[in-house]
Amino acid sequence: NNPVTSIKLVLLGEVAVGKSSIVLRFVSNDFAENKEPTIGAAFLTQRVNINEHTIKFEIWDTAGQERFASLAPMYYRNAQAALVVYDVTKPQSFIKARHWVKELHEQASKDIIIALVGNKIDMLDEDPTERKVAREEGEKLAQEENLLFFETSAKTGANVNEVFLKIGENVPLK
Numbered sequence: 001n002n003p004v005t006s007i008k009l010v011l012l013g014e015v016a017v018g019k020s021s022i023v024l025r026f027v028s029n030d031f032a033e034n035k036e037p038t039i040g041a042a043f044l045t046q047r048v049n050i051n052e053h054t055i056k057f058e059i060w061d062t063a064g065q066e067r068f069a070s071l072a073p074m075y076y077r078n079a080q081a082a083l084v085v086y087d088v089t090k091p092q093s094f095i096k097a098r099h100w101v102k103e104l105h106e107q108a109s110k111d112i113i114i115a116l117v118g119n120k121i122d123m124l125d126e127d128p129t130e131r132k133v134a135r136e137e138g139e140k141l142a143q144e145e146n147l148l149f150f151e152t153s154a155k156t157g158a159n160v161n162e163v164f165l166k167i168g169e170n171v172p173l174k
């Protein structure tokens, strides 16, 4: 029997950037074209084996709608890891991501591991002019704020597992 380490992880980001879709891809390897907006928050778990260790992700998927914004601190307060998600085709969602990173640094646990995630990169395959947030912008913010950085597609699955595996490698095992 492998030792099991639990990691409390929260997802934050503007409405419709694909937070729930990233979780659905990671937990069920599935995608829904018309995913309904999250109400309040959703809780899901997923286990992953890394070397001889089992990591159990305890995932709080928060709602991006403004009317739920006041709930967020409840979910990030005890989190050991956070995914701050934006949509690479929506500049406003990157501005919102900056705000979340700032808030986490001010309010969350001092040793929280934060991954900045630019989602929906599949949309650039069809039409590269859809990209509105340069990869370099994401990289720069990540470097300045000491974040992990990924560009993902919940639709194709590109890089989704990698985000969680990297977090698993970076959270100190007890």
Ligand code: GTP
Pocket (backbone or CB within 6 Å): 013, 014, 015, 016, 017, 018, 019, 020, 021, 022, 032, 033, 034, 035, 036, 037, 038, 039, 062, 063, 064, 065, 119, 120, 121, 122, 123, 152, 153, 154, 155, 156
């Ligand atoms: P809230 O719960 O309202 O905060 O939204 P959310 O961030 O959880 O977004 P959600 O996962 O519900 O996705 C919103 C819409 O974007 C849905 O129609 C998804 O199918 C779509 N979507 C999510 N991820 C991707 C992706 O990687 N590529 C594409 N093309 N569409 C995506």
Ligand code: MG
Pocket (backbone or CB within 6 Å): 019, 020, 021, 036, 037, 038, 061, 062, 063, 064
């Ligand atoms: Mg959602």
